[in-house]
Amino acid sequence: MGLISFVEVDLDSHFPIENLPYGVFRPSSACGGGDAAAPRPGVAIGDFVLDLSVVSSAGLFDGPILNNSPCFLQASLNMFVGLGRPAWKEARLTLQRLLSVDEPTLRDNSSLREKCLLKMSEVEMLLPTVIGDYTDFFSSMHHAKNCGLIFRGPAKPIQENWFHLPIAYHGRASSVVISGTPIVRPRGQAYPTGNSPPYFGPTQKMDFELEMAAIVGPGNELGKPIDVNIAADHIFGLVLMNDWSARDIQAWEYVPLGPFLGKSFGTTISPWIVTLDALEPFACEAPKQDPEPLPYLTESKHVNYDIPLEVWIKPAGHEHPVLVTSSNFSNLYWTLTQQLAHHTINGCNLRPGDLLGTGTISGPEEGSVGCLLELTWNGQKPQNLNGTIRKFLEDGDEVMFKACCKGKGYNVGFGSCTGKIQPAIS
Template sequence: MGTAQSWLESANAAHCDFPIQNLPYGIFSNAANPSPRIGVAIGDQILDLSVLAASGLLKIPGAEPAVFSQPTLNGFIGLGEQAWTAARARIAELLDSGCATLRDDAALRARALSSQADATMHLPVHIPGYTDFYSSKEHATNVGAMLRDPNNALLPNWKEIPIGYNGRASSVVVSGTPVLRPNGQIKLPDQERPIFSACRKLDFELETGFIIGQPSKLGSPIACENAESHIFGMVLLNDWSARDLQAWEYVPLGPFNAKTFATTISPWVVTMAALEPFRVQQPAQSPEPLSYLRHAGKHAFDIQLEVYLKPEKSAEATRLSHTNFRYMYWSMAQQLAHHTVSGCNTNVGDLMGSGTISGPTRDSLGSLLELTWNGKTPLPLADGQTRSFIEDGDELILKGWCQGDGYRVGFGNCTGKVLPAIAAA
């Protein structure tokens, strides 16, 4: 679909996130129909797949029409790769500039297309489990140098294992959901015991996430060379982090309340089929990984990523970071292979976070912890303010896209506004 054009003109704009080459899936509702259902983003519109299925225009092997009327993508995803491929091909056919079926049927088009501006987006999948990795060498090096030893920034296991931890699936929210500043224990440097307080060092983490599409059985590891076939698609992900809570609690077992209060994902799931043209070589790995973590070929993806911060009373957002997913040391396939090598099973809809994505330059760092070096060098904003960490009322906006020849495959925005902490009783 590299040179294809849609009859929907908004989909053909050079900087549109959702051309016919993309076709990401999401769950939406609107005033005309308040029931959450499956849609595909195209241009500035949403194509209602429940309408197409009910009209007999979207017949997918093994799929009942009702699957497109469900409030999550899990049922559709669970149909498997053959169904995904068939659905993508048929949707692309119906939206192609040369196809009159939907283009010339004004009544059907009016029912099947809805404005994105008028829609409410919902969490796209039911998430049985959530795992967050720590797979950016640049990020891990920065954090190690900052908080431990600059001469031994990476722990001995980091280049051997895709480090990760099991997060909290229940607090994953869709873009646009407000985020409450968390409360918890903070250990101040001049006090012997911790205090109970609202977080004072609230941060973002620029990440992507991948959605499991093909499950695995308990006791059956996923081979690294086959791991990508288990992935349905990707989202943008902001793993909000309370750095001061984390500093006190993470020894000996790692993150807990510092991460559990909210994780925001973008509403559109960009399929691996749409990302395939943007496959690139991942960074060189040394030492060579153990055999179960080896895969031949290209397993990184050229996804440009940005973070913006917009203060509550400011008319302008400031870009804080511009980086790229291709910098990630451990690939998604390696992450999934390691996750399951113990026999851990996966389920349709499981979410796997990449970990903070940082690049090699100061303006490509994926967290305020790095950008301000733990608050020591505040960042200037466009309206004259500065930030060491996130303040109440600030909105964080993540953007991501792959740049093609005359088109881009985008993720849309992943946003969240921070609200004040609930006062302790």
């Protein structure tokens, strides 16, 4: 018999008691909140948010680590994620006990229950952590191969170094936004035509990138790398991530230093951080790596997670979204722990709340690629979205990512990650 919450949870909900993802919220303006309401941490349970600041103030976190801790009285989750795995486990066990159908503490205290359980429809979700730094990896072999075939041809689609280390670049943390935030079409330079100067104007190749991202827990001291076999203790959990891309701007600028304006205009993440503890039942073996990684990247447990991923697009002027691609987190060649270990091997110091994107997650089949660049083969194969043709995203198009693991009688889901394209600012 599995866990049962006293809070009613639909069978198809992403947020049963087995999940309990963390986020930061404030009551919406319609419910007396709005900009004046202080942000506070919460967990999702069914269609409700459990206000952890109220739970903490009531003295219900009574374990040895969290008793009297101010970590849930903050406007972000940084302090809590920085406490490490023992604190995360203590919090998870406490919350599952408090929400259990057999536990009267909240169930039978109507006043306290009313204060700490808010309807999701009555709250505004915010960024869950203060993101000091954001790194984006390039960890899907299928994506790397497809990009190589498009831009370099079949002779050598994947560069030799890719199979020896998790490639990454440093992204722009200031433009990471929460799901639902509009994305303004960026302007920039693109390849010149013939003898003309470079094109300048709104991107003509606006794209999404289907990614997930790790939220860093405890960091490391400058100069002290994190061993790959303990790297999981430095990863709090995962969110969905759309690393929006202007492909024409990116193609013109990326040699020799990599992505810049083609990426830095916006990155959308989902509001709920699903912990690695909640994902543990969905752990699976990661792909075999050939050649064998160097010793600092060779891990005793080479693990991915079976997380089905979907991308839906609602074209401008349409009422219903269209499923355009389905992939899976398990398609990643380089694991989360390898990414984190490589990030720190030179002594780089990570900090609580940092964001580590996986890179676009593409599968081996045509319908499992993670961006329009691959789906349309850089515009050569337009996609039919229920009668609407798309090479790349148009103004007014809305992109929705979804992810949900299927357990025995329950789900562990991520909710959704959405963004709608707004016209460029002239």
